[in-house]
Amino acid sequence: MPRESLLRAPVVGAGLGIVSEGAVHRGEAGASGELAHIQVDTSSTSVCRCGRRGCLETFVSGGAFEATANRGEVWWNSPYLKEIHDDVGHISMDDVFSGIAQGDQQCVKIAADAGIRLAGVLAVLATIYNPAKS
Ligand SMILES: [Zn+2]
Numbered sequence: 551m552p553r554e555s556l557l558r559a560p561v562v563g564a565g566l567g568i569v570s571e572g573a574v575h576r577g578e579a580g581a582s583g584e585l586a587h588i589q590v591d592t593s594s595t596s597v598c599r600c601g602r603r604g605c606l607e608t609f610v611s612g613g614a615f616e617a618t619a620n621r622g623e624v625w626w627n628s629p630y631l632k633e634i635h636d637d638v639g640h641i642s643m644d645d646v647f648s649g650i651a652q653g654d655q656q657c658v659k660i661a662a663d664a665g666i667r668l669a670g671v672l673a674v675l676a677t678i679y680n681p682a683k684s
Contacts, residue, residue, distance in 0.1 A: 610664040612643035628656035
């Protein structure tokens, strides 16, 4: 992807805050909790803004929602997305979020598929962190 496209791409990453023993764990240079570039699918053809393929961000970010919604097989199967595509020529991540709020099945599926990917990563992290019940 040319650099200009990367700069214009809607980017909403994937990260979390880690609290350990009552304090925020910031890590080196404050980058603790960065989940975006954990590779979750080596067979993915989606190129991440970091240049690799299969990063979590390419599945769960707002940019990923937008990219998925703009695939013909997705918008074609949603009257809501098809209307936006036909009127504007491009579906934004905000359109997808609005579709989720309105219960559009394709938009809800985009979010549900992202949730499955995110849950897989969070399950691994929880297992590694091994938190106690309180
Ligand atoms: Zn990446």
